[in-house]
Amino acid sequence: MFNRRIWWWFTALGVAATSGPFPCVAQERDTTYSLVLYAGGGFTRNLTKWDPPLPGLKKTGFGGFVRVMWHPEHLLSVGLETGFAQVYYVAVDNMQTPFGETDYSSYLSVVPLELAFSMPIIGHLQGYIGSTSFFMFSRTESFGNTAKGFALSIGFTAGLSYLWPINEKWALGCELKWYHIEKTWDDNMMAYVLFSYRFLEW
Numbered sequence: 696m697f698n699r700r701i702w703w704w705f706t707a708l709g710v711a712a713t714s715g716p717f718p719c720v721a722q723e724r725d726t727t728y729s730l731v732l733y734a735g736g737g738f739t740r741n742l743t744k745w746d747p748p749l750p751g752l753k754k755t756g757f758g759g760f761v762r763v764m765w766h767p768e769h770l771l772s773v774g775l776e777t778g779f780a781q782v783y784y785v786a787v788d789n790m791q792t793p794f795g796e797t798d799y800s801s802y803l804s805v806v807p808l809e810l811a812f813s814m815p816i817i818g819h820l821q822g823y824i825g826s827t828s829f830f831m832f833s834r835t836e837s838f839g840n841t842a843k844g845f846a847l848s849i850g851f852t853a854g855l856s857y858l859w860p861i862n863e864k865w866a867l868g869c870e871l872k873w874y875h876i877e878k879t880w881d882d883n884m885m886a887y888v889l890f891s892y893r894f895l896e897w
Contacts, residue, residue, distance in 0.1 A: 727767070727768045727897070728765070728766065728767055728768065728896065728897055729765075729766045729893050729895065729896035729897075730763060730764070730765055730766075730893070730894060730895040730896070731763070731764050731766060731891050731892065731893050731894070732761070732762070732763055732891065732892045732893075732894055733760075733761070733762040733763075733764065733776075733856075733889055733890075733891045734759070734760070734761045734762070734889060734890060735759060735760060735870055735887040735888055735889025735890065736757070736758065736759030736760070736887055736888065736889075737757070737758070737759075737885065737886050737887040737888055738755060738756070738757060738758075738885065738886050739755070739756045739757065739758040739780050739781055739782075739883050739884070739885045740754055740755055740883065740884050740885075740886075741754035741755075741756075741782060741783045741881060741882070741883050742754075742882040742883065742884055743783075743880065743881045743882055749785060750787050750790075751785050751786045751787035751799075752783060752784075752785050753783065753784040753785070753786065754783055756780070756781025756782075756783070756784060756804075757781060758778060758779055758780030758781060758885055758887070759778050759779055759780075759887070760776055760777065760778030760779075760807075760872075760887070761776065761777060761778060762774055762775070762776035762777075762809075762811060763775055763776075764811070764813060770814045770815055771812060771813075771814050772812070772813045772814065773810070773811070773812055773813075774811050774813075775808075775809065775810065775811065776807065776808075776809040776811050776825065776852075777806065777807060777808050777809070778806070778807060779804065779805075779806055780804065780805050780807070780874065780883060780885065781802065781803075781804045782802075782803040782804060782805055782831075782876070782879075782881050782883055783802065783803055783881070784800075784801075784802040785799070785800060785801045785802070786799070786800045787799045787800075790837075792837075794838070795838075797837045797838045798836075798837070799835075799836070799837045800835070800836045800837075801833070801834070801835040801836070802833065802834055803831060803832070803833045803879070803881075804831075804832050804833075805829040805830065805831050805832070805848075805874070805876065806829070806830040806832070807827050807828070807829050807830075807850070807852065807874065808827065808828045808829075808830070809825040809826065809827040809828075809852050810825055810826050810827075811823050811824070811825035811852070812824055812825065816855075819857055819858050819859065819860070819866075819868070820855065820856075820857050821855070821856050821857075821858070822853075822854070822855050823852075823853070823854050823855075823856070824851075824852065824853045824854075825851070825852040825853075826849075826851070826852075827849070827850045827851060827852045827874070828847065828848070828849060828850070829847070829848045829849070829850050829874075829876050829878075830845070830847060831844075831845065831846040831847065831848055831876070831878065831879075832844070832845055833845075833846075846878060847878075848876050848877050848878030848879070849877050849878075850874060850875050850876045850877050851874075851875040851877075852872065852873065852874055852875075853872075853873050854870055854871060854872035854873065855870065855871050856868060856869070856870040856871075856889065857869055857870075858889075858891055863893070864892055864893045864894075865890065865891070865892055865893075866890065866891045867888075867889075867890050868888075868889055868890070868891075869886070869887065869888055869889065870885075870886075870887045870888075870889045871884070871885070871886055871887075872884070872885040872886075872887065873885075
């Protein structure tokens with residue numbers, strides 16, 4: 696329900712932006728359409744509460760993304776995004792089990808495929824949301840054996856980005872991103888450095 700409310704709120708803003716003047720942001724370019732590449736990377740942090748706490752759990756990891764957005768003459772933009780993010784990592788040395796002692800490690804990472812919608816909020820600040828499919832990859836090692844797993848999950852993405860223009864085509868900035876993975880109910884927050892490149896306009 697919470698995700699649906701955010702989605703409808705953002706859609707309503709997009710309709711308002713395309714149907715009339717938007718008081719906070721003015722169009723700065725005469726170009727009607729453009730395709731912009733966004734790419735970035737940085738740290739991820741798992742926000743899920745583990746109860747009971749899991750020994751050896753490491754919630755901080757790395758991630759990155761690539762996004763291509765189509766910016767039409769109105770303020771609502773649409774595009775596709777993919778990338779990589781570590782969800783969590785577990786490592787325990789000399790773990791005691793009913794079968795004896797072993798070194799244990801396990802990790803979960805995701806590759807998202809997202810349909811993204813974005814629009815300016817104020818100045819160079821942009822907000823976006825996306826309907827996301829997550830390709831989930833897991834790997835577990837214990838007693839000298841390795842087990843790999845794969846699963847698919849739907850999910851939700853939201854974020855804020857701020858870009859400082861370098862010239863007409865290039866910009867540099869930062870992005871704060873949130874992933875919600877429905878299958879495992881994991882929530883991850885990402886803080887990325889990013890750049891954008893306007894590679895086509897007409």
